[in-house]
Amino acid sequence: MSNPDVFFDAATQALAAAQASNRERWAGARALLASADVAWCTGIGKSGLVARKLAGTLGSLGRRAVFLHPVEALHGDSGSVRPNDVLVTVSQSGHTAEVLRLVGTLQVPTLALTRPGSPLAKLATAVLDTDVPFEAGGALPATAFTVATTIADALAFSLGGTIQHPGGYIGAMARPVRDFMIAAPLVPRDTPVVDLIARLGAGAVLLEGGGIFTDGDLRRAVGRSPDALARPVSELCTPSPVTVLASDPARVALERMERRDSQISVLPVVEDGAYVGLVRLHDLVRAGFGL
Helix, strand or coil: CCCHHHHHHHHHHHHHHHHHHCCCCHHHHHHHHHCCCCEEEECCCHHHHHHHHHHHHHHHCCCCEEECCHHHHHCCHHHHCCCCCEEEEEECCCCCHHHHHHHHHCCCCEEEEECCCCHHHHHCCEEEECCCCCCCCCCCCCHHHHHHHHHHHHHHHHCCCCCCCCCHHHHHHHCEHHHCCECCCEECCCCEHHHHHHHCCCCEEEECCCCEEEHHHHHHHHHHCHHHHHCEHHHCCECCCCCEECCCEHHHHHHHHHCCCCCCCEEEEEECCEEEEEEEHHHHHHHHCCC
16 A cells, blocks of 8 residues: 555645646636536546536536536437537546547537647647646556546636535525524613523623623623622623624624634624624534534
C-alpha cells in the first residue's frame, strides 16, 4: 500500500499544473457552455462519474444539463440532442472509442475535458486540459479523477447561476431566517431578573430599546452575586448583541453563531430596525439536517 502522502502530494502538484495550463482555456469553454440550450455531459467509467457530477452541478445552478451515457447515446438516446446544444465529453486518455464515435456522430459543438493532442481533443471545439504530471494511482485514475472533478466544478461555478437546491441541509440554509425564528418576550429594561425566570423557556428574552438576556446570563449572574435576582435586567444583559435580519439566509445566522471565539446559541432577529423574534442554533441544526 502506498504512503497516503503520495496521493496528497500528487493531487496538489497536479492541480497547480492544471490551473496554469487552463488559464487561457477557460474563456472558450465558458463561452461554449453559456450559449448552449442544454449541456449533454458524457463519459465512461470514472470519467463518466465526473460527467454526471458536472451535469448535476450545472443543474443545481439553474442550467439545463443532462448526463448522456455514450453507449446508450449510440443506441438512440442521442436523438434528444438539438443543434443549439453542446456536448461535454470527459475522457482522461482521449482515446475512448465510444466517446470518439459519439462526437463524430453528433453535429454539435463539443467541449472536451481531456489530454491536449489526444484524438478527442482534435475533434473538440474547445478543450480543458486534464493531463496530470504524475498518477498516484498507477494504472487507476486517482490523481486524474481529482483534477477532472475540480476542473468540472470550476467550469460550472464560473458560469454563475442561482442555486436550485430546495431540499436537505443546503436547501434549508438558503431559506430566510424568518422561516425558523420563534417569538420571544420583549420586556421593559427595569424588569427584575427574578421576574424573567419563568419567561426564559425560549432561551432568552429581548429588552425594549435593545439588548438580550439569556438563560446562560442568568446562571452566570446568580453564580457571581446572590442579589442578582433583584437587579434590573438591563444591568446584566448583553446590551448590543449580535443580530441577524429576518430576510437573511439561515446560513448567515449559523455562521454568526459558530464562527467566533465563543459560540452563541441564540440570535435576536431584526426587521425594519426592530426585534421580531429569536433564531436558535438548535432549530437551525434540526431543520438543516431534516431531523
